Amino acid sequence: MTPSFTSAVCSEINLGYCNDLDYSRTIFPNILGQQSRHEVESGAEYLLLSVIHGLLNGECSPDIRLLGCSVLAPRCQDLPSPAPVKSCRSACEAVRKGCGHAFEGIDMAWPYFLDCDRFFAGEQEGCHDPLAPLRARHEVAFSNLSPDEPSTIIQFTYHSNAQMYSVLKRTAAKCSHISRTYSIGRSTEGKDLLAIEFTDNPGGHELCECVTI
Numbered sequence: 461m462t463p464s465f466t467s468a469v470c471s472e473i474n475l476g477y478c479n480d481l482d483y484s485r486t487i488f489p490n491i492l493g494q495q496s497r498h499e500v501e502s503g504a505e506y507l508l509l510s511v512i513h514g515l516l517n518g519e520c521s522p523d524i525r526l527l528g529c530s531v532l533a534p535r536c537q538d539l540p541s542p543a544p545v546k547s548c549r550s551a552c553e554a555v556r557k558g559c560g561h562a563f564e565g566i567d568m569a570w571p572y573f574l575d576c577d578r579f580f581a582g583e584q585e586g587c588h589d590p591l592a593p594l595r596a597r598h599e600v601a602f603s604n605l606s607p608d609e610p611s612t613i614i615q616f617t618y619h620s621n622a623q624m625y626s627v628l629k630r631t632a633a634k635c636s637h638i639s640r641t642y643s644i645g646r647s648t649e650g651k652d653l654l655a656i657e658f659t660d661n662p663g664g665h666e667l668c669e670c671v672t673i
Contacts, residue, residue, distance in 0.1 A: 463493035465543050470536035475500060477510050478529035480522075482593045487536035487544045491579050500532050505573045515566060519626045520559035523591060527555050528571070530590035531579050548587035552576035555591070558630055628656045638662065 534544035581587040640662040643652040
């Protein structure tokens with residue numbers, strides 16, 4: 461059931477897990493119909509959002525957290541009357557596509573409150589992109605690299621096996637015409653040792669023409 465916003469009010473965001481959104485005011489009831497900050501903090505959605513980083517072994521963060529916070533604490537539009545500004549459906553679909561394998565890996569369904577069709581809106585409706593600041597930080601990181609350095613934002617940063625798995629999968633998906641990922645065996649913990657190859661003929665052996673990492 462869609463909540464009514466006829467008596468909605470804008471208020472300051474005061475949710476510890478959502479303190480880095482690119483706006484400071486949210487609305488109650490929120491998109492899920494929760495009437496107050498206390499109701500949000502007591503809800504299963506906020507609890508799941510706070511533990512999902514651990515459940516997914518660090519993958520998809522902070523993307524999925526920012527996405528979830530934009531539903532639990534949507535940006536408030538004051539005029540002509542208080543109303544929520546829904547986040548963009550395209551942002552939700554991008555995160556769901558990129559994080560799908562992580563949820564499948566732990567046999568977990570995509571959270572219902574992140575239903576891209578139900579709780580998000582199209583660009584033509586004046587939606588808000590909750591991931592824009594994150595992308596901006598990534599662009600700054602790229603711009604600070606010298607031309608002689610590899611164009612990657614994972615330099616000098618420790619990443620878990622799960623995070624590296626995600627990076628390789630995403631890279632292969634974006635460059636599917638020149639790359640593929642595959643397992644070269646298992647670790648002592650039984651985890652796949654994933655490799656990625658770059659070649660003009662993915663999956664085909666061409667001497668001296670591919671690089672595997």
